Amino acid sequence: MKQRLFLLLTLFLVKSIGFAQKMTDAEFSTRNSYEQAAAVLAQVMNNPQAKKVVLAGILSGTYVDESVQISDLMNPTKSKAYINNRYLGDVPATSFANEFNRVLASGQYPGSDKIVTNRNLVNDLIATKARVYFPYSEQYAKDANFSGNFTYTFYDMQNEDTNSGLVTKDGRTFTTVKVDEAYTLANPTLIVTIFEGDPTTESGAGSGVTSGPGTVTPRGGDNPVDCSQPPLRMDVYIEHFRFESQWDGIFKGGPEFYVGRGDIQYNSNGTQITSSSALSNRISFRRGDKNTWKHVSTLWDPRWEFVLGNFEELEQHCFVYEDDDQSSTTIGFTGGYKVDAKIPKVGIGVEQSISGTTSHTRHSDDDLIFIQQWDRCWFINTNTTDQGLGMFAGRAARGVGGNNAVKLTMRITPW
Numbered sequence: 001m002k003q004r005l006f007l008l009l010t011l012f013l014v015k016s017i018g019f020a021q022k023m024t025d026a027e028f029s030t031r032n033s034y035e036q037a038a039a040v041l042a043q044v045m046n047n048p049q050a051k052k053v054v055l056a057g058i059l060s061g062t063y064v065d066e067s068v069q070i071s072d073l074m075n076p077t078k079s080k081a082y083i084n085n086r087y088l089g090d091v092p093a094t095s096f097a098n099e100f101n102r103v104l105a106s107g108q109y110p111g112s113d114k115i116v117t118n119r120n121l122v123n124d125l126i127a128t129k130a131r132v133y134f135p136y137s138e139q140y141a142k143d144a145n146f147s148g149n150f151t152y153t154f155y156d157m158q159n160e161d162t163n164s165g166l167v168t169k170d171g172r173t174f175t176t177v178k179v180d181e182a183y184t185l186a187n188p189t190l191i192v193t194i195f196e197g198d199p200t201t202e203s204g205a206g207s208g209v210t211s212g213p214g215t216v217t218p219r220g221g222d223n224p225v226d227c228s229q230p231p232l233r234m235d236v237y238i239e240h241f242r243f244e245s246q247w248d249g250i251f252k253g254g255p256e257f258y259v260g261r262g263d264i265q266y267n268s269n270g271t272q273i274t275s276s277s278a279l280s281n282r283i284s285f286r287r288g289d290k291n292t293w294k295h296v297s298t299l300w301d302p303r304w305e306f307v308l309g310n311f312e313e314l315e316q317h318c319f320v321y322e323d324d325d326q327s328s329t330t331i332g333f334t335g336g337y338k339v340d341a342k343i344p345k346v347g348i349g350v351e352q353s354i355s356g357t358t359s360h361t362r363h364s365d366d367d368l369i370f371i372q373q374w375d376r377c378w379f380i381n382t383n384t385t386d387q388g389l390g391m392f393a394g395r396a397a398r399g400v401g402g403n404n405a406v407k408l409t410m411r412i413t414p415w
Helices: 002-021 025-044 048-059 070-074 095-106 121-127 181-186 376-382
Strands: 067-069 130-133 151-154 163-168 174-179 189-194 201-205 208-210 233-243 256-266 273-284 294-307 315-322 329-334 357-362 368-375 398-400 406-414
Touching: 025 095, 025 121, 025 130, 025 151, 025 163, 025 189, 048 067, 048 070, 048 095, 048 130, 067 070, 070 095, 070 121, 070 130, 095 121, 151 174, 174 181, 233 256, 233 273, 256 294, 273 294, 294 315, 368 376, 368 398
Parallel strands: 151 189
Antiparallel strands: 067 130, 130 189, 151 163, 163 174, 201 273, 208 357, 233 294, 233 406, 256 273, 256 315, 315 368, 329 357, 398 406
């Protein structure tokens, strides 16, 4: 028994050390700064005016994902989150910064005798784009006069799903609790975590092609109809978007999706993809948006046309993946019309895949959700009929179903 316990302890220590070694020095430093900031924040929020400044910044809606950056809180006179902020009332926007600096200088905050002290804390928080994130805020704070008790925690740069947190009832004695998704749904929680950006539109070219045989079948079938049918020119918009599972852990906030298209060219035999270009749209959501159709109205293709002898865009690829800004991974794009895959490993019910692929480099270590190849006429003819994923606002839902369903509707604007 002693030998078994020793072996188990050894394995635990090896795993723990191995896991810790994956963090860089910069990540360790950021993790410690976020822990200290969460503890200082727990003390600062006992000040009613400082508390109102935090909530006013979040409620301003400056950022999609119900948060306010530390840079806003510490420099409110230069922040769009606080200029003409109606939630502040008569409270000075500088109330939080003044109280944060006072508490930090005093060293009187929970765990101050154990937490690693960063003497350049505020500057490092701003440099790492730290934010105060309030998941599911719509359940708790309709205005900046929220009087409940918060739990305070931070992202430790490794575990997106859980961490310890601090909660108090009297402002003096703090209790340690486990914070995870279920906890934040039931208890108002403020998380010091990284800001990953709001929606942007980016374009980029294909970064390479992998070799290998394969055949590409358009989504419309082996014998698509005459693609010269009207509209010959059209803009295509992603009109509504819906996700039915959380693609990030609670400590990373709401999901951010890239939705894009690729103009695919094949070799003379039609067996391999030789090049691809793409236009991508980044769409951010709150966690509370899950299972809700959200209106996004973002341009997917500014000019999909068919002019015989000039522009014969018979089909295009539509792809969706969930983005993580913290690392860089090459994502492979396959010719299969419907693929539900994981990056970096495959294994979530691939419906159809193909060996001919082209790659794009994006900043992500998350999930490639689907790629669909759409024949132009099939796309036009099916945009107002159910394709198996239901309808919304008179348009076909496109994407993938199942437990991790991600769906979107498309708006066609002829010109």
